[in-house]
Amino acid sequence: MSTKIDIYTKRRRGRIVNGMFTAACFLATISCVLVLLVLIWNIILQGKSWLSWDFIESLPSRFPEKAGIKTALWGSIWLISLTALFSVPLGVGAAVYLEEYAPRSRWRKMIQLNIANLAGVPSIVYGILGLGLFVRALAFERSVLSGALTLTLVVLPIIILASQEALRAVPDSIRRSAYALGATRWQTVWYQVLPASLPGIMTGVILSLSRALGEAAPLLVVGAMAYVPFVPEKLSDEFTALPIQIFNWTSRPQEEFHHLAAAGILVLLVVLVSMNAVAVFVRHKYGKKIRW
Incomplete structure (x- = not known):
């Protein structure tokens, strides 16, 4: 009892x-x-009272009523587009190799450990690396290309880890079934494993790029300008970005610039929410088509 x-x-x-x-x-x-x-x-x-189409289409100015966010918005679009172009193929390719091709050895464990450690490194460290490597050693100067390559270093470990998790989530029965039908390893990965893991990979990519969109510290280190009176048109142009423009406005003593900074934050939030909505849509759309 x-x-x-x-x-x-x-x-x-x-x-x-x-x-x-x-x-x-x-x-x-x-x-x-x-x-x-x-x-x-x-x-x-x-x-809200400062947010308008003129605000989005106007160039920066020392006068609050004339100031806009056009150059910073287009600078961020340039940075995110180039960062995605560089980081997505490299990150997904590295994840596929580590999960599907690399033998289970000490070398692979060491690489995996380093990738996991790099994912937790502060972004300012990548900014210092980008300054030394891209701006000075490779002589890309303080350009859009240097900023995009630096952000690529920031998000690449995260994309690799997220892609690996998505690939691990694919049941081994799919791979074995493809091999049983005579498919090669490449055909199995390309036609079976990658489509099944695409929702998870896309979600990780979008979230990583969302983080890159909000980064300011590494861009400041590589030489992003607080004031750029033109929209970037080529890779060698100087640039600014939304977080840097917002920081510049918040540091001004005039109250009007603080309201402009709030309007800039709203624009940045809209861009971030849109990118995350794309990730949710991709997961929902492709998740319906996949039945394990």
């Missing part, structure tokens, strides 16, 4: 602890969401 009572007491205590832990996690989540909503609402109140 005492043994049954002890078991019942332990189960009851376990349920109580589990309920308390669940409640604590729920309260932490709600607190974070509320703080985020308060911040976003405050930004909307400050920036």
Whole structure:
């Protein structure tokens, strides 16, 4: 009888602890969401009256009523487009090699460990590396190309890890079935494994590029300008970006520039939410077509 009572007491205590832990996690989540909503609402109140099509189409100016975000917006578009062009093929290719082709050896474990460590390196370190390698050693100067290559270094380990997780999620039965039908390893990877892992890969890519879009520290190190009076037209042009332009406005003493910074944050949020919406759409669309 005492043994049954002890078991019942332990189960009851376990349920109580589990309920308390669940409640604590729920309260932490709600607190974070509320703080985020308060911040976003405050930004909307400050920036909505300054947000207009003229604001998006105007060049930067020392006069708040004439200042716009065109050069920073197009600079960010240039950076993200080039970063995606460089990082996605390299990252996905490296993940495919490590998961599908590389033998299980100490060399592979060492590479995997280094990639995991690089994913946690602060972005400012990559900025210093980009300054020394792209700006000075390769003489790309303080150009859009240098900024995009630096951001590629920032997001490449994250894309590799996310792609590896997506490839690992594909059941081995798909691979074995393809081999049983006479497919080569390349045909199995290209026609079976990659399509099945595409939603996870695309989600990781979009989230990584979203992080790159909000980076300011590495771009400042490689020489992004706070004021650029023209839209970049080639890879060697100087550039600015949305986070840098927002930082520049927030550092001004005039209250009007602070409202402009809030409007710039709203533009950046719209771009980020759009990119994340693409990731959700891709996962939803291709997830329906895949039945394991």
